[in-house]
Amino acid sequence: MFTEKVASEGTPVGRRIVLGMVALGAAGIAVGARVERVLERAIDPVRRNDPTGLSDLVPIGNFRYYSVTSSVPRLGPADYRLRVHGLVDRPRTLTLADLGAMRQTALVRDFQCVTGWRVGNVHWSGVLLSDLLAAVGVRPTARALTFRSFDGSYTESLTLDQATRPDVLVALRMLDGPVTHDHGGPVRLYIAPMYGYKSIKWLGEIEAVDHVTPGYWEQRGYDVDGWIGRSNGRDDDPV
Amino acid sequence: MTPSEFPVVPTTPGEPAVPSDPGRGGGSASVRRFGRATRLVHWTTAAAMGSCLITGAVLLLPPLAELVGRRRLVETIHLYSGLALPIPMLVAAGAVSYRRDVRALNRFTTSDGAWLRARLRFGAWQRARARGATAGGVGKFNAGQKLYAAFVAGSILVMLGTGVLMRWGPDLPGGLPDAWRTGSTFVHDLLAYGLFFGVAGHLWMAAHDPIARVGIRTGTVPAWWAAREHPAWTTSAARPHRTLDEDTLLTDGDDPTSEDDPAVRPGRARSPRG
Numbered sequence: 001m002f003t004e005k006v007a008s009e010g011t012p013v014g015r016r017i018v019l020g021m022v023a024l025g026a027a028g029i030a031v032g033a034r035v036e037r038v039l040e041r042a043i044d045p046v047r048r049n050d051p052t053g054l055s056d057l058v059p060i061g062n063f064r065y066y067s068v069t070s071s072v073p074r075l076g077p078a079d080y081r082l083r084v085h086g087l088v089d090r091p092r093t094l095t096l097a098d099l100g101a102m103r104q105t106a107l108v109r110d111f112q113c114v115t116g117w118r119v120g121n122v123h124w125s126g127v128l129l130s131d132l133l134a135a136v137g138v139r140p141t142a143r144a145l146t147f148r149s150f151d152g153s154y155t156e157s158l159t160l161d162q163a164t165r166p167d168v169l170v171a172l173r174m175l176d177g178p179v180t181h182d183h184g185g186p187v188r189l190y191i192a193p194m195y196g197y198k199s200i201k202w203l204g205e206i207e208a209v210d211h212v213t214p215g216y217w218e219q220r221g222y223d224v225d226g227w228i229g230r231s232n233g234r235d236d237d238p239v
Numbered sequence: 240m241t242p243s244e245f246p247v248v249p250t251t252p253g254e255p256a257v258p259s260d261p262g263r264g265g266g267s268a269s270v271r272r273f274g275r276a277t278r279l280v281h282w283t284t285a286a287a288m289g290s291c292l293i294t295g296a297v298l299l300l301p302p303l304a305e306l307v308g309r310r311r312l313v314e315t316i317h318l319y320s321g322l323a324l325p326i327p328m329l330v331a332a333g334a335v336s337y338r339r340d341v342r343a344l345n346r347f348t349t350s351d352g353a354w355l356r357a358r359l360r361f362g363a364w365q366r367a368r369a370r371g372a373t374a375g376g377v378g379k380f381n382a383g384q385k386l387y388a389a390f391v392a393g394s395i396l397v398m399l400g401t402g403v404l405m406r407w408g409p410d411l412p413g414g415l416p417d418a419w420r421t422g423s424t425f426v427h428d429l430l431a432y433g434l435f436f437g438v439a440g441h442l443w444m445a446a447h448d449p450i451a452r453v454g455i456r457t458g459t460v461p462a463w464w465a466a467r468e469h470p471a472w473t474t475s476a477a478r479p480h481r482t483l484d485e486d487t488l489l490t491d492g493d494d495p496t497s498e499d500d501p502a503v504r505p506g507r508a509r510s511p512r513g
Contacts, residue, residue: 010346014389021393025400025426032422067308115405116421182305220311233409235417 040120068216072151072181072202080186082170086146086208089137096186099172102127102135107169107192110239112228114195118236124190126171130164132206142208147189147215150204156189156215157224158198160208167192170203192239194226268462272379272454274336281455283327288391290320291398292438295431321402324395343379344388350376350471351385358383379472387441394434401427 028035077096085091092098106125112118138160145163147156162168171179171190179185184201191198197217218224223231229238273281294317297303298310307313331337354376357369380388401423408415408423445452451468454460465472 010348010351012345013347013351014345014385014392017386017389018393018396021390022396022400025397025430028426028429029401029404029419029422032425033418036421036425066304066310068310069308071308116424182301233415233417234420 040118067151067201069151069153072149074181075150075186075202077186082187082203083205084132084136084207085205087139087142087210088133088208089139090135092136096172099127099170099187103131104172105131105169107167107190109167109190109192111190111196111199112236112239114197114222114226114232114234122174123176124169124171124192125173126169126187126190128166129168129170129189130166132170133160133164133208136208138208141210143210144208144212146207146209146213147200147203148205148207149200149202151202154200154202154216155213156198156200157212157218158191159212162191162194162225165193191226193228195222195228195232195234197222198226269459270462270465271458272460272465273340273458274334275458276331276334276337277340278455278458280327280331280337284324284391287320287323287327288434288438291317291324292431292435294320296435299428299431318402318406321398325399328392340379344385347382347385348376348378350378351382354382355386375470377469377471379469381469383444387437390437391434394430394437397430398427398434401430 080096082094082099083091084094104125105128106123108121108123110118110120111122142160144157144159147158149155158168169190169192171188172186173179174183174188174190179188184199184203187203188201189199189203197215200215212224214224225231228234229236294313297307297313298317304310332341350373354370354373357366357373360366360369404415404423405420405427408420445455448468450460450464454464
């Protein structure tokens, strides 16, 4: 037959392309982490001086926007409130101005996501969570904190020991400005030694409780104690 | 989208076909180009790929992520679209007509090489001349179509492999080395851009050839188009005045000699066994 003759002619280049791509993909899995680190270093200065924002489309070395809900209200100085309650002596509802009037602490630390991306040397500042807890007077019966986002869905948790570390911030500023809405502003948590999912965005409520309740992603398989490099099957360098 | 079935020429079975000269735009002579299996694979793969690309863009690009949110839902759709991608091809591997198309896509002839080199010629005039000189060797698929098919097949395998490692790597007994997971993410993200531009190119080419679109939608193309675009495939189609075999006219489907035979047949409703 005519078609049979045509089909048996020639070389199987298609198969070679497919196999070649699979081989390249496997090589990429093996060395991709190293290549990505080199590219991150290369793209960082470009991104800092890029007025167009086009370099943000390069999916390397940049914050990615994660939200679990379809939309999050935009709150500002007029309508933002942080409610601190539960097993505390002096429950309070704080405005942005209240938080701004407290002692500000600055940190320069990386942000490491559990999905692999990392943004280096981010400038953070805000109120140490331990300062805030001291201000409301946590009762001895309290063992943990539950955080709730004003996005209506996201929750997180910390033990009281974790929450009083000197590298856990109620962040008001990051990246040399107020925390923007997309980064979880006006107020978010920043837990330096833990993966990003622990650093709850759009922080609306802190409740002192007597036991840890796993947060949003933790109910979906992530480790409750999200130490960088020591949880979720990952071995990233500590920040 | 599902392949629609309609007769190109409403001929009833048994009614003798009226051959027309395709070179003069007679129009009614048509050629079977794609069997049902091939078209189903094309459209189901296209749907899954489109879903992967759209949800993937939402997961990867911050402006889209901000617009859509609902990360968990988008992730779930992306995951299942991706897992569905190879299924149509695997299922269709049981169909003779589909396997023959795959074989034709796999094999590159010397004229395919000449065709590709002609596309890469420098200078518009030289390129046009080289393209003209190599057009006659194009079979059922041109070399660009063959390259694209291989690229998509390879991409699906790589995206599947890296995606599975990203999703289930940490659950493996002993755990996946972290660098491998980061490497998988790197490959997955990079190839996503490649696939986006590849698919965009595919749609661009399709947008410029309405007859090719009719071909992948209905399975049938006019003989004059086949003779112009795929002369080495439609050698016999270019001579439509040959005596038409009644059997070839009326049987269609799994018979390996008829499904793909570029012999001219009047367009008509396909048999249910296509």
